[in-house]
Amino acid sequence: MTSPSGPSRRQVLVAAAAAASAPLIAAAPAQAAGAARPRSWDLTLLGTSDTHGNVYNWDYYRDAEYDDSKQNDIGVAKLATLINQIRRERRGKATLVLDAGDTIQGTPLATYYAKQEPITATGEKHPMARAMNVIDYDAVTLGNHEFNYGLPLLDLWIRQLGFPALAANAVNAKTGKPAFLPYVIKKVSLGFAAPTLRVGILGLTNPGVAIWDKGNVEGKLRFDDMVATAAKWVPIMRARGADLVLISAHGGDSGTSSYGPELPNENPVALIAQQVPGIDAILFGHAHNEVVERFVTNERTGAQVLLSEPSKWGQRLTRMDFTLTRERGRWTITKKAASMLNTNTVVEDPKVLAAVRAQHQKTIAYVNQVVAQATVEMSTVESRYKDTPILDFINHVQAQTVTEALAGTPYADLPVLSQASPFSRTAVFPAGDVKIRDVAGLY
Incomplete structure (x- = not known):
């Protein structure tokens, strides 16, 4: 068997690239307690x-x-x-x-x-x-x-x-x-x-x-x-x-x-x-x-x-x-x-x-874009044990998306059911502007 030349995904890789690895920084030997002890x-x-x-x-x-x-x-x-x-x-x-x-x-x-x-x-x-x-x-x-x-x-x-x-x-x-x-x-x-x-x-x-x-x-x-x-x-x-x-x-x-x-x-x-x-x-x-x-x-x-x-x-x-x-x-x-x-x-x-500052700042600008308006505040705090509007929102979007995807197919007339879980127990849609980060934080 021969060693692979590098970590290309599509090659047959059956051995380590030991010869191509750069040596690590040197380690100093510890002080031995006595002359008879091995280093x-x-x-x-x-x-x-x-x-x-x-x-x-x-x-x-x-x-x-x-x-x-x-x-x-x-x-x-x-x-x-x-x-x-x-x-x-x-x-x-x-x-x-x-x-x-x-x-x-x-x-x-x-x-x-x-x-x-x-x-x-x-x-x-x-x-x-x-x-x-x-x-x-x-x-x-x-x-x-x-x-x-x-x-x-x-x-x-x-x-x-x-x-x-x-x-x-x-x-x-x-x-x-x-x-x-x-x-x-x-x-x-x-x-x-x-x-x-x-x-x-x-x-x-x-x-x-x-x-x-x-x-x-x-x-x-x-x-x-x-x-x-x-x-x-x-x-x-x-x-x-x-x-x-x-x-x-x-x-x-x-x-x-x-x-x-x-x-x-x-x-x-x-x-x-x-x-x-x-x-x-x-x-x-x-x-x-x-x-x-x-x-x-x-x-x-x-x-x-x-x-x-x-x-x-x-x-x-x-x-x-x-x-x-x-x-x-x-x-x-x-x-x-x-x-x-x-x-x-x-x-x-x-x-x-x-090294990552520009990408970090671009992401912050993106997630702070306003994408919707909420007439009241909606929270997931009680979603584990009672019906809440914020989880109803997830179910509505899921069901609507699947229904639209089935249009024109043999399954178009089937009823669409949706299940949602409160992945976050702290997510909130504030009253007023709802931003991408609010939606992302919900699910």
């Missing part, structure tokens, strides 16, 4: 996930700085400040930065450059590519929401990134070959004349894409079981020289699914750690939970696999720290641990803000 080095992994189009610490629906009951902050600009602080504190020691997916959907900012001025039509760089390129990630995993706007937009976004996008279990439906880069092996430099640490990074996306974005992927992509895919690729990565194996997975750790058995498990991360030998740690996302540090015992080797999930929207940053020694030509992890950093402790990184 040790350390590696830090910083992980983000489920940023969902948040760059600024901004609530586009309220047209104000983001705030919630727990005083969380959000956005890639806040994550960048924490990441840069840790890079400075480590003074040249080896540091990796990964993301576990759901990046290009979730805010009016992301929607604007997918729908109103799609990057596929304008050629403009996506705001999440701009922001993440400033941070200089080492790899990102594709989340299920990366497929929301179709494969052409996803392909272009991947090409705009300055680092690999991974999804080993997304397979070309016709050829059975990987549709995206499955993994990379990063050469981590430990200094002049020091041994090189080779870190394998495997990306796994969520099988639920086959249901949730059926219209975009049916007949084009197949989404294989995440556990079986890890079992396939981890030995290949080890055979190709990976000293340490990390997985960046877009799936929760509960072992359950929101759908039935027709698709592979939606949240299998703990099962991957338990059943697949050779994995050292897993950064994961999808469930929007904060899992600081969890160890799962591999049932075949007894090894402790470290797991961590950094909440959502850029509220948290996972930090994993590994201590390694090298004896008889082999690397051994002697210690690993995870901690969680809160982005409400720092200011936004000015370089990230500057």
